[in-house]
Amino acid sequence: xxxxxxxxxxxxxxxxxxxxxxxxxxxxxxxxxxxxxxxxxxxxxxxxxxxxxxxxxxxxxxxxxxxxxxxxxxxxxxxxxxxxxxxxxxxxxxxxxxxxxxxxxxxxxxxxxxxxxxxxxxxxxxxxxxxxxxxxxxxxxxxxxxxxxxxxxxxxxxxxxxxxxxxxxxxxxxxxxxxxxxxxxxxxxxxxxxxxxxxxxxxxxxxxxxxxxxxxxxxxxxxxxxxxxxxxxxxxxxxx
Numbered sequence: 295x296x297x298x299x300x301x302x303x304x305x306x307x308x309x310x311x312x313x314x315x316x317x318x319x320x321x322x323x324x325x326x327x328x329x330x331x332x333x334x335x336x337x338x339x340x341x342x343x344x345x346x347x348x349x350x351x352x353x354x355x356x357x358x359x360x361x362x363x364x365x366x367x368x369x370x371x372x373x374x375x376x377x378x379x380x381x382x383x384x385x386x387x388x389x390x391x392x393x394x395x396x397x398x399x400x401x402x403x404x405x406x407x408x409x410x411x412x413x414x415x416x417x418x419x420x421x422x423x424x425x426x427x428x429x430x431x432x433x434x435x436x437x438x439x440x441x442x443x444x445x446x447x448x449x450x451x452x453x454x455x456x457x458x459x460x461x462x463x464x465x466x467x468x469x470x471x472x473x474x475x476x477x478x479x480x481x482x483x484x485x486x487x488x489x490x491x492x493x494x495x496x497x498x499x500x501x502x503x504x505x506x507x508x509x510x511x512x513x514x515x516x517x518x519x520x521x522x523x524x525x526x527x528x529x530x531x532x533x534x
Contacts, residue, residue, distance in 0.1 A: 300320070300324045302317075302328050313359075318330035320372075321373060329363045333383075334379070336355070337383055341392075341405035341414045342402065349417055424492065425493070427460065427461060427498075431456040431477055433503055433504045435513050440514075441455055441512060442454060443512075453526065476504060479501075485499055497525075497529070
């Protein structure tokens with residue numbers, strides 16, 4: 295059995311352990327002044343000091359972690375400090391219905407004194423991901439498949455199958471017709487969902503064939519010869 299090191303940076307190197315867990319281990323197990331800053335601690339400190347920072351932003355979390363480090367160093371008892379902050383955030387300084395009357399910090403907590411506890415911590419709304427509905431066609435032609443190299447910013451330079459943004463299959467086929475592609479659908483495949491940081495692609499997937507090739511499409515006979523993004527790899531998997 296391995297022994298947990300008493301060095302913060304060595305603990306951080308253990309797979310699956312981040313800054314919060316490493317700080318908790320160091321302060322609770324080894325009584326060393328390393329902060330364990332999680333959502334509970336952010337809530338407690340932001341209410342006590344009425345911090346106006348947006349804690350959705352990483353830079354503000356780092357700033358508060360520095361404050362938490364200064365407090366644990368000044369406490370003289372890292373073990374007691376970390377345990378107290380964890381307990382306070384989990385059982386008293388709750389997200390909703392905080393038990394301020396039971397809180398040992400009620401007389402110094404600025405949010406409590408101003409009766410604005412529920413306004414803290416400040417968190418900007420999470421951006422909603424844009425949902426895009428696409429129809430993709432894996433079209434065979436002379437021993438290969440029709441693909442195109444993307445020139446859009448998203449997935450720039452990667453290859454994709456014939457694909458159109460549309461609310462219906464007929465709408466997608468109409469767009470193909472406009473390009474001069476005569477699609478013959480053979481079968482419907484399992485749809486694909488792919489999540490990017492700012493949007494979600496919902497792809498209805500079909501297998502088919504074409505009798506002609508038009509620009510910007512080209513026939514690709516070996517998927518290993520061109521750069522393929524994960525979303526297209528999912529489609530290829532559904533083809534098999």
